[in-house]
Amino acid sequence: MPDFDDVRAAAARIAGIAHRTPLVRSRTIDERAGASVTLKCEQFQRMGAFKFRGAYNCLAQLSPAERGAGVVAYSSGNHAQGVALAAQLLEIPATIVMPRDAPASKLAATRGYGAEVVLYERSEENRAVIAQGIAQERGATIVPPYDDERIVAGAGTAVLEMFEDAGPFDVVVAPVGGGGLLSGSALAAHGIDARTAVWGVEPEAGNDVQQSLARGERVVIDVPDTIADGLQTQSPGEITFGVLRAHAAGIATVTDDELVATMRVLFERCKLVVEPSGAAALAAVLHEKIPVRGKRVGVVLSGGNVDRVRYAALMA
Amino acid sequence: MPDFDDVRAAAARIAGIAHRTPLVRSRTIDERAGASVTLKCEQFQRMGAFKFRGAYNCLAQLSPAERGAGVVAYSSGNHAQGVALAAQLLEIPATIVMPRDAPASKLAATRGYGAEVVLYERSEENRAVIAQGIAQERGATIVPPYDDERIVAGAGTAVLEMFEDAGPFDVVVAPVGGGGLLSGSALAAHGIDARTAVWGVEPEAGNDVQQSLARGERVVIDVPDTIADGLQTQSPGEITFGVLRAHAAGIATVTDDELVATMRVLFERCKLVVEPSGAAALAAVLHEKIPVRGKRVGVVLSGGNVDRVRYAALMA
Numbered sequence: 001m002p003d004f005d006d007v008r009a010a011a012a013r014i015a016g017i018a019h020r021t022p023l024v025r026s027r028t029i030d031e032r033a034g035a036s037v038t039l040k041c042e043q044f045q046r047m048g049a050f051k052f053r054g055a056y057n058c059l060a061q062l063s064p065a066e067r068g069a070g071v072v073a074y075s076s077g078n079h080a081q082g083v084a085l086a087a088q089l090l091e092i093p094a095t096i097v098m099p100r101d102a103p104a105s106k107l108a109a110t111r112g113y114g115a116e117v118v119l120y121e122r123s124e125e126n127r128a129v130i131a132q133g134i135a136q137e138r139g140a141t142i143v144p145p146y147d148d149e150r151i152v153a154g155a156g157t158a159v160l161e162m163f164e165d166a167g168p169f170d171v172v173v174a175p176v177g178g179g180g181l182l183s184g185s186a187l188a189a190h191g192i193d194a195r196t197a198v199w200g201v202e203p204e205a206g207n208d209v210q211q212s213l214a215r216g217e218r219v220v221i222d223v224p225d226t227i228a229d230g231l232q233t234q235s236p237g238e239i240t241f242g243v244l245r246a247h248a249a250g251i252a253t254v255t256d257d258e259l260v261a262t263m264r265v266l267f268e269r270c271k272l273v274v275e276p277s278g279a280a281a282l283a284a285v286l287h288e289k290i291p292v293r294g295k296r297v298g299v300v301l302s303g304g305n306v307d308r309v310r311y312a313a314l315m316a
Numbered sequence: 317m318p319d320f321d322d323v324r325a326a327a328a329r330i331a332g333i334a335h336r337t338p339l340v341r342s343r344t345i346d347e348r349a350g351a352s353v354t355l356k357c358e359q360f361q362r363m364g365a366f367k368f369r370g371a372y373n374c375l376a377q378l379s380p381a382e383r384g385a386g387v388v389a390y391s392s393g394n395h396a397q398g399v400a401l402a403a404q405l406l407e408i409p410a411t412i413v414m415p416r417d418a419p420a421s422k423l424a425a426t427r428g429y430g431a432e433v434v435l436y437e438r439s440e441e442n443r444a445v446i447a448q449g450i451a452q453e454r455g456a457t458i459v460p461p462y463d464d465e466r467i468v469a470g471a472g473t474a475v476l477e478m479f480e481d482a483g484p485f486d487v488v489v490a491p492v493g494g495g496g497l498l499s500g501s502a503l504a505a506h507g508i509d510a511r512t513a514v515w516g517v518e519p520e521a522g523n524d525v526q527q528s529l530a531r532g533e534r535v536v537i538d539v540p541d542t543i544a545d546g547l548q549t550q551s552p553g554e555i556t557f558g559v560l561r562a563h564a565a566g567i568a569t570v571t572d573d574e575l576v577a578t579m580r581v582l583f584e585r586c587k588l589v590v591e592p593s594g595a596a597a598l599a600a601v602l603h604e605k606i607p608v609r610g611k612r613v614g615v616v617l618s619g620g621n622v623d624r625v626r627y628a629a630l631m632a
Contacts, residue, residue, distance in 0.1 A: 022338055024360075043587040044340075105584075264624060271359040271589040271620035304587035308580060308631050316628035
């Protein structure tokens with residue numbers, strides 16, 4: 001189980017390499033929320049999302065032999081780019097298994113960071129099996145998207161920075177997919193102030209973490225139908241679920257309409273671009289899904305990687 | 317003629333009231349420009365554009381009697397909101413003369429800052445005459461959009477901050493409409509480092525400043541047909557032209573297509589929202605309209621107030 005020391009060690013490891021992303025305040029958002037809201041802007045992180053933090057923290061801890069043999073990851077989203085960039089910076093060969101129908105921009109970005117991209121047919125092949133085959137053949141290390149102590153600790157550095165730069169906070173809110181960001185955020189917040197209420201936010205279409213915490217065991221759901229492509233996980237991880245059971249105050253859900261409305265507020269009032277998943281935490285705050293009235297609230301905007309034409313459609 | 321001391325005095329006047337806006341760097345932009353580019357993000361300024369700086373610097377210098385009698389401005393754009401917000405903060409009654417067909421969002425924003433909005437028919441009435449009538453009737457002070465020493469000095473504080481936070485710069489680039497921002501930027505840059513080349517950028521469709529500097533006298537053109545609604549001026553101001561003759565290294569022009577391409581780069585690579593006018597300076601840098609190769613370049617992104625649906629159309 002990762003702990004606060006792991007988050008602090010991760011912060012030291014990524015210092016000067018990951019961006020210390022800015023905090024943004026908005027009078028409009030404070031008024032609408034009835035709270036003092038601070039936005040941690042991970043869309044300005046390298047490769048456009050918090051994922052770089054965990055990927056770099058993980059890869060930086062590989063042994064020379066492991067580095068030489070390379071890394072493998074499977075992802076159609078931000079994890080692919082996070083691993084590819086971290087590998088490039090550490091001069092580690094990286095192979096990313098991506099679906100053949102992934103957006104051209106994401107394929108290009110991943111290749112742009114020097115990774116080898118292996119394509120698979122989403123409907124016919126199992127990406128985990130492909131990745132394991134490559135890993136076995138080359139002796140390469142698989143970099144999991146969230147269920148890994150190093151990934152969790154790295155993800156927690158965003159909230160650690162938020163506390164250092166503008167704490168304390170009564171409430172911290174972050175999106176939750178597999179739980180890497182949320183569990184890291186909880187470790188960071190409670191390492192500094194055990195009284196902080198740490199909330200996760202997932203799509204209403206797929207509340208696997210909410211269900212899992214309610215039942216006391218990991219629930220597996222169908223792939224949720226939501227515009228929040230970063231939160232389409234079917235189950236929390238084993239490690240992340242353990243952390244969340246111990247640390248999460250609760251899980252709220254938001255609809256796609258609430259995500260779009262929040263993206264529009266961020267565009268119009270803050271001039272900030274976020275992807276649908278990146279707006280989830282603020283959407284829950286603005287739509288009164290979490291008790292925040294009168295409180296100091298830290299909100300993670302987790303990323304900004306959204307296709308330009310898709311963004312245009314959501315804004316129009 | 318305003319000078320560097322006026323810019324420094326303006327900086328002291330707006331300190332703690334205007335935002336000290338962030339600077340953004342991007343590897344992609346550096347590579348495309350072949351230069352070290354720093355972006356000064358005035359879209360994150362209060363009311364979403366640099367205009368607040370000059371408006372506040374102007375209104376803060378009014379006498380108690382002048383404050384009591386109120387201020388009047390005419391604008392369909394960012395100047396309206398800048399004056400309205402500055403007046404609200406200083407508890408000065410403000411009247412803004414705006415065209416009846418101005419975007420509803422801009423009318424609402426101006427009223428939201430507590431200003432009285434007087435509507436006029438763009439095709440039938442002269443807004444300057446209406447404003448002068450109101451000013452005369454009430455003894456109110458007209459706040460000009462650019463041709464005023466206090467407005468120029470206030471606008472110059474953005475580039476002053478840029479030098480303080482990340483200088484020196486070999487080249488500084490800012491959009492030029494009436495010349496308030498560019499002349500203030502030139503005073504700030506040359507007050508710190510006389511060797512800095514200060515460039516302005518205006519729409520190719522309306523190069524009144526370029527023509528004026530070439531002829532050595534102010535040229536008046538037709539209202540230019542461009543998406544850069546903040547740069548649709550017909551002539552530089554008298555004060556601003558004087559400053560630019562003494563300080564500007566040159567004026568570049570950009571097309572609407574170049575503005576849109578630059579807005580897309582800022583969206584995709586930097587997750588930054590800028591309005592068309594706000595992208596002009598960077599558009600000139602990225603499209604090789606200004607000699608910047610190998611240099612340290614400071615670029616002003618002047619604002620981010622663009623209608624959501626219009627932005628969507630430009631991104632799609």
